[in-house]
Amino acid sequence: MQASHDAHAAHHDHAHDDHGHHGRAPGLMGWFTTTNHKDIGTMYLWFSFIMFLVGGAMSLVIRGELFAPGLQYVSPEFYNQMLTLHALIMVFGAIMPAFVGFANWMIPMMIGAPDMAFARMNNWSFWLLPPAGTLLVASLFVPGGAAGTGWTLYPPLAVQMGMGMDMAIFAVHILGMSSIMGSINIITTILNMRAPGMPLMRMPMFCWTWLVTAFLLIASMPILAGAVTMLLTDRHFGTSFFNAAGGGDPVLFQHIFWFFGHPEVYIIALPAFGVVSHVIPAFSRKHLFGYTSMVYAIAAIGLISFFVWAHHMYVTGIPLTGQLYFMYATLLIAVPTGVKVFNWVTTMWRGELTFETPMLFALGFLFLFTVGGLTGLVLAITAVDIQLQDTYYVVAHFHYVMVAGALFSAYAGAYYWLPKWTGFMYDEALGKLHFWTSIVFFNVAFFPQHFLGLAGMPRRIPDYATQFADFNVISSIGAFGFGFSQLIFLWVVLKNIKGGETAPAKPWDGATGLEWTLPSPAPYHTFEDAPVIKDEHLAAAH
Amino acid sequence: MTALPANNYRLAGGLSLVVLASFVFAYLQPPLYRAFCEWTGIYDVQKADEFRASSVVGRPVTMEFDANTHGTGLRFTALQTSLATHTGELIQVNFRVENLTNHPVTGQAIPSYGPKHVGNFVKKLDCFCFRQQVFAPGEVRVLPVVFALDRTLPDDVGTVTLSYTFFEVPGGVGSTAPVVNGSATSGSGI
Ligand code: HEM
Ligand SMILES: [Cu+2]
Numbered sequence: 001m002q003a004s005h006d007a008h009a010a011h012h013d014h015a016h017d018d019h020g021h022h023g024r025a026p027g028l029m030g031w032f033t034t035t036n037h038k039d040i041g042t043m044y045l046w047f048s049f050i051m052f053l054v055g056g057a058m059s060l061v062i063r064g065e066l067f068a069p070g071l072q073y074v075s076p077e078f079y080n081q082m083l084t085l086h087a088l089i090m091v092f093g094a095i096m097p098a099f100v101g102f103a104n105w106m107i108p109m110m111i112g113a114p115d116m117a118f119a120r121m122n123n124w125s126f127w128l129l130p131p132a133g134t135l136l137v138a139s140l141f142v143p144g145g146a147a148g149t150g151w152t153l154y155p156p157l158a159v160q161m162g163m164g165m166d167m168a169i170f171a172v173h174i175l176g177m178s179s180i181m182g183s184i185n186i187i188t189t190i191l192n193m194r195a196p197g198m199p200l201m202r203m204p205m206f207c208w209t210w211l212v213t214a215f216l217l218i219a220s221m222p223i224l225a226g227a228v229t230m231l232l233t234d235r236h237f238g239t240s241f242f243n244a245a246g247g248g249d250p251v252l253f254q255h256i257f258w259f260f261g262h263p264e265v266y267i268i269a270l271p272a273f274g275v276v277s278h279v280i281p282a283f284s285r286k287h288l289f290g291y292t293s294m295v296y297a298i299a300a301i302g303l304i305s306f307f308v309w310a311h312h313m314y315v316t317g318i319p320l321t322g323q324l325y326f327m328y329a330t331l332l333i334a335v336p337t338g339v340k341v342f343n344w345v346t347t348m349w350r351g352e353l354t355f356e357t358p359m360l361f362a363l364g365f366l367f368l369f370t371v372g373g374l375t376g377l378v379l380a381i382t383a384v385d386i387q388l389q390d391t392y393y394v395v396a397h398f399h400y401v402m403v404a405g406a407l408f409s410a411y412a413g414a415y416y417w418l419p420k421w422t423g424f425m426y427d428e429a430l431g432k433l434h435f436w437t438s439i440v441f442f443n444v445a446f447f448p449q450h451f452l453g454l455a456g457m458p459r460r461i462p463d464y465a466t467q468f469a470d471f472n473v474i475s476s477i478g479a480f481g482f483g484f485s486q487l488i489f490l491w492v493v494l495k496n497i498k499g500g501e502t503a504p505a506k507p508w509d510g511a512t513g514l515e516w517t518l519p520s521p522a523p524y525h526t527f528e529d530a531p532v533i534k535d536e537h538l539a540a541a542h
Numbered sequence: 543m544t545a546l547p548a549n550n551y552r553l554a555g556g557l558s559l560v561v562l563a564s565f566v567f568a569y570l571q572p573p574l575y576r577a578f579c580e581w582t583g584i585y586d587v588q589k590a591d592e593f594r595a596s597s598v599v600g601r602p603v604t605m606e607f608d609a610n611t612h613g614t615g616l617r618f619t620a621l622q623t624s625l626a627t628h629t630g631e632l633i634q635v636n637f638r639v640e641n642l643t644n645h646p647v648t649g650q651a652i653p654s655y656g657p658k659h660v661g662n663f664v665k666k667l668d669c670f671c672f673r674q675q676v677f678a679p680g681e682v683r684v685l686p687v688v689f690a691l692d693r694t695l696p697d698d699v700g701t702v703t704l705s706y707t708f709f710e711v712p713g714g715v716g717s718t719a720p721v722v723n724g725s726a727t728s729g730s731g732i
Contacts, residue, residue, distance in 0.1 A: 226568020
């Protein structure tokens with residue numbers, strides 16, 4: 001194997017028969033050593049789906065326990081561990097790697113590059129993930145169990161817990177390293193490897209969202225790494241960053257954590273915006289409305305996201321001026337986000353809409369992400385948040401943005417590009433079934449949680465007062481329905497890999513972009529010679 | 543804009559500096575927050591001092607102190623049995639412990655209050671009851687507790703009794719694990 005942007009023979013853009021020609025080494029070793037962006041993208045996507053199922057199973061343990069008041073199946077300690085691992089696995093193991101998978105597969109094909117800039121490093125970025133995932137899951141089996149702090153890892157508990165906490169800290173270190181290497185790769189690829197004739201201000205929107213995301217990652221991931229390293233030295237090496245007994249301040253951790261944590265929210269959301277910005281125009285048969293304003297909106301969101309962290313800390317005793325500043329700054333983010341929603345809706349205005357599965361998921365995203373965004377605005381208001389902080393209203397809010405937002409967008413992207421990856425059309429009927437079961441059960445699971453939160457049910461508890469019982473039953477039914485609906489997706493993908501109707505180079509007539517000039521499935525090596533870019537391949541900048 | 547590896551390495555090098563800078567920035571945050579808070583005065587890091595300075599205005603209360611043991615071989619006495627004080631005033635009271643045995647004893651002091659419900663109004667800044675104590679054979683030690691009575695102490699309470707009982711920690715002899723590493727009992731009564 002060698003870095004695949006080395007000089008290659010020029011003529012295999014159209015060849016399906018280039019196996020063996022610098023292809024992947026045979027067998028499992030091939031997957032360990034591959035530096036091909038498509039192989040690595042595939043591995044990222046599978047890894048993230050497996051982690052999604054693991055994290056999903058954990059959420060069902062949680063929802064199972066919450067089905068009825070009282071303690072039925074798990075101890076409170078184990079509940080906390082499930083809840084922490086669920087979140088860490090979903091955020092760092094499922095959603096983030098899914099979009100890195102899309103980036104690997106699609107960015108080189110979208111900008112006419114032969115591969116990622118640093119192909120070998122790309123391989124390392126991926127292979128760091130399985131050890132980190134294993135550390136998280138294995139920490140359940142060490143004495144004292146896994147970290148039970150919630151994904152926010154707050155001290156003092158994070159300083160006191162057993163070795164499961166150390167494993168979580170190491171996992172975070174490894175995951176952070178992987179993200180940072182991936183980001184450096186993505187930025188370099190996008191900035192340096194675009195084919196001639198692809199200006200920044202007309203490149204595909206997915207590349208723009210990832211460019212900003214990658215900058216957010218390299219600026220914020222090291223902050224998290226620093227925060228957990230401080231936890232580690234507080235635990236074992238006698239420092240007192242957060243240890244009040246030694247003069248430290250546990251609230252300081254919250255500041256550092258959320259200085260990472262809020263940009264992290266947009267690290268998850270921006271690539272999701274990117275995918276939707278491809279799918280909606282394709283199925284509206286129009287160009288994306290307001291390309292330039294989209295770019296500025298993305299950049300603005302990225303920038304402002306570093307200045308709003310303490311909206312997670314309204315009840316920690318920050319002074320009134322601080323509360324007011326963070327409230328207004330947070331509300332400000334609604335402006336660029338509103339611009340984006342407006343542009344998506346306007347893209348559909350008078351379009352020739354059709355509703356294939358990718359479009360359904362993109363519309364599901366659009367509706368439900370907006371619901372999550374609106375509850376976010378409610379929570380941004382200090383006076384309201386003081387009531388709602390740490391209630392189920394918050395749980396509902398972030399699942400609307402992360403599940404119905406990020407996850408639905410990932411599904412939209414997966415259905416949209418599956419034909420390009422496998423060369424076959426997926427089963428449309430099954431895809432639609434997947435969508436409708438997902439969106440119905442999602443709302444059954446999470447909508448009632450708004451009411452629970454408003455009525456005062458705290459989050460992160462295994463037991464609750466009986467007046468909350470009815471809504472919890474509904475929520476648990478929805479969660480199990482949603483969980484099992486995701487197996488439909490597994491079925492669709494497996495079926496699609498095996499075969500199906502042969503996909504043309506461009507299965508969606510409204511789609512634009514260089515990736516659709518390649519045959520389906522995309523050959524192992526693409527764009528070894530820079531393509532000739534015509535105006536119709538570029539996103540329209542107004 | 544085709545791939546020129548040298549360009550790529552230069553860019554990656556620059557981005558790595560950003561990564562390094564953010565990591566360093568994480569470690570700069572503790573001193574920066576401290577400096578910022580002191581400069582603006584929005585969060586007084588020396589809360590305890592301010593607390594004392596404004597303490598004169600509270601209402602008068604009588605405090606009584608009491609010390610007991612529960613089968614530990616320790617002699618435990620309050621060095622001061624009563625005190626006229628005010629709410630909001632920072633108080634330090636000392637207790638004396640003597641190990642009467644010829645082996646080390648690990649003890650844990652458990653507080654109780656009279657009247658019962660005033661526990662929440664006794665704000666302890668530091669207390670020997672926060673952690674287990676190991677006494678060498680024959681050792682004599684003076685143990686302090688630092689606290690203030692909350693200003694919201696109900697008006698009908700004129701006398702507050704703070705009482706401690708030392709229990710022996712089973713199998714705990716020689717166990718010196720500090721509380722922060724998760725030794726099971728933090729033992730704080732508040
Ligand atoms: C299968 C769908 C899902 C279900 C049924 C589900 C359910 C739950 C439940 C019941 C909790 C615990 C609430 C509590 O006790 O406070 C929770 C917490 C959480 N979930 Fe999910 N979840 C799902 C998917 C996701 C996804 C895809 C993500 C992220 C990308 C996610 C991120 C989180 C986070 C960050 C927490 C907070 C954990 C904490 O309090 O530290 N969840 N989820
Ligand atoms: Cu935030």
